Amino acid sequence: MDRRLSVPAHRGATALTRRRIAWLLLVTVVALLHLAATYELAERMAEFDLANAMPKRIEVAYLRTIEPERAVAAAPVPVAKQTAPKVRRPAKAASASAATKLAAAEASASAAEAPASAIEPVPALATADAALAPASAPDESDRRLASAGASKAASAARAGTPAASGVASFEWPGATRVSYLLTGNYRGEVSGSAQVEWIRIDDRYQVNLDLVVGAEFAPIIRRRMTSEGTIAPSGLVPERYDEDTEMVMRERRRMSVVFENDAVILANGERRERLAGVQDTASQFIQLTYMFSIQPELLRVGNVVGFPLALPRTMDNYAYEVVDDEQLVTPFGTVGAFHLKPRPQLPRRPNQLTAELWIAPELRFLPIRIRIEQDAATYIDLMIAKKPEIAAADPTAAPRVASTRRTP
Numbered sequence: 001m002d003r004r005l006s007v008p009a010h011r012g013a014t015a016l017t018r019r020r021i022a023w024l025l026l027v028t029v030v031a032l033l034h035l036a037a038t039y040e041l042a043e044r045m046a047e048f049d050l051a052n053a054m055p056k057r058i059e060v061a062y063l064r065t066i067e068p069e070r071a072v073a074a075a076p077v078p079v080a081k082q083t084a085p086k087v088r089r090p091a092k093a094a095s096a097s098a099a100t101k102l103a104a105a106e107a108s109a110s111a112a113e114a115p116a117s118a119i120e121p122v123p124a125l126a127t128a129d130a131a132l133a134p135a136s137a138p139d140e141s142d143r144r145l146a147s148a149g150a151s152k153a154a155s156a157a158r159a160g161t162p163a164a165s166g167v168a169s170f171e172w173p174g175a176t177r178v179s180y181l182l183t184g185n186y187r188g189e190v191s192g193s194a195q196v197e198w199i200r201i202d203d204r205y206q207v208n209l210d211l212v213v214g215a216e217f218a219p220i221i222r223r224r225m226t227s228e229g230t231i232a233p234s235g236l237v238p239e240r241y242d243e244d245t246e247m248v249m250r251e252r253r254r255m256s257v258v259f260e261n262d263a264v265i266l267a268n269g270e271r272r273e274r275l276a277g278v279q280d281t282a283s284q285f286i287q288l289t290y291m292f293s294i295q296p297e298l299l300r301v302g303n304v305v306g307f308p309l310a311l312p313r314t315m316d317n318y319a320y321e322v323v324d325d326e327q328l329v330t331p332f333g334t335v336g337a338f339h340l341k342p343r344p345q346l347p348r349r350p351n352q353l354t355a356e357l358w359i360a361p362e363l364r365f366l367p368i369r370i371r372i373e374q375d376a377a378t379y380i381d382l383m384i385a386k387k388p389e390i391a392a393a394d395p396t397a398a399p400r401v402a403s404t405r406r407t408p
Helices: 009-051 096-113 123-132 140-159 283-294
Strands: 062-065 175-185 189-201 204-214 219-232 235-247 253-259 263-265 271-273 304-310 315-330 333-342 354-360 366-375 378-384 389-391
Touching: 175 204, 175 366, 189 219, 189 283, 189 378, 204 283, 235 283, 283 304, 283 354, 283 366, 315 354, 315 366, 315 378, 333 366
Parallel strands: none
Antiparallel strands: 062 389, 175 189, 175 378, 175 389, 189 204, 204 219, 219 235, 235 253, 253 263, 263 271, 304 315, 315 333, 333 354, 354 366, 366 378
16 A cells, blocks of 8 residues: 555656756746847837937037127218309499309309219209108117118128018028026926027028026926928928927926928827928027018018917917017117017917017017916016027038937
């Protein structure tokens, strides 16, 4: 009976060893499969991160500032005093008709030799000029626009570039940066800083819009918005818009808008038809500067300017109305600016942002104040902090390492 119920010791040890070996082999195979899957996933995530990485910022040295082009009242043209022609007295008494003819002849000769500026207008022509003259003197906004237009015309004349009729000549700068102080309200009063940066390399551009809410070393919100594309006679032609947002206690958020030849792919994957002149969140500010630079007459109270605007989640035609002409107090003095307000889009989407602008003709039509609002209790207000900066040298002379195109 004992022989039937018992198993030899060496046989039980062998079976246990085999089970252990099989278990170890199974664990090893599962671990290798998990390792292979993890490696493949890591590779795919690396490719995804590379494709969705923010574009490399082009570094530029800013060593000069833009000085305000103050409007100067035109000085009156000096008019040379016209002296009455001297009439020679004849030795003998002459007839009245002879004296009149002599005086008229000498007056005509004097008038022919005098410069045009020295000739006083005939009373009838002076009356006609007065009738055609405006009833009131031009206001300060007219003077600023005229001053800016005259300055650009003078620059074009110095460069030997003729300006088209009704359109001021314009040359895209190499690099410009405008810095702002940030105030506002986001679940309480907030402060911070911001800047808008424009960089051109040949016929390509990069626009960077940076916002920091809170302290620089420990921000509550940090957002970078970048637009890249090409430059055309109509202005900026975006190819890609990227947005990167970091918030305390929230997951980092990345969004991109891709501009193809005939379509715009929004951040949510929606595909829309590409409209002529379409801009993005960052490029719109530079596009407005360009539009007002070549056509200053657009910047008049009551005028409306606009273009299609592709935002991360929607695309529509946006219009800005010039609502006022104001004087803004800046750290470097009072600067005149035109207030642009977006016309409301109906129906208004939840959490939709709107941007109001103050454009300064005295500072090359740059925006010196930007107010971005979600609602009455959630907004940020950007006010220019110092004079706009320009690059010490044109970045086109920089090595081609600084390129707006992504490298694989």
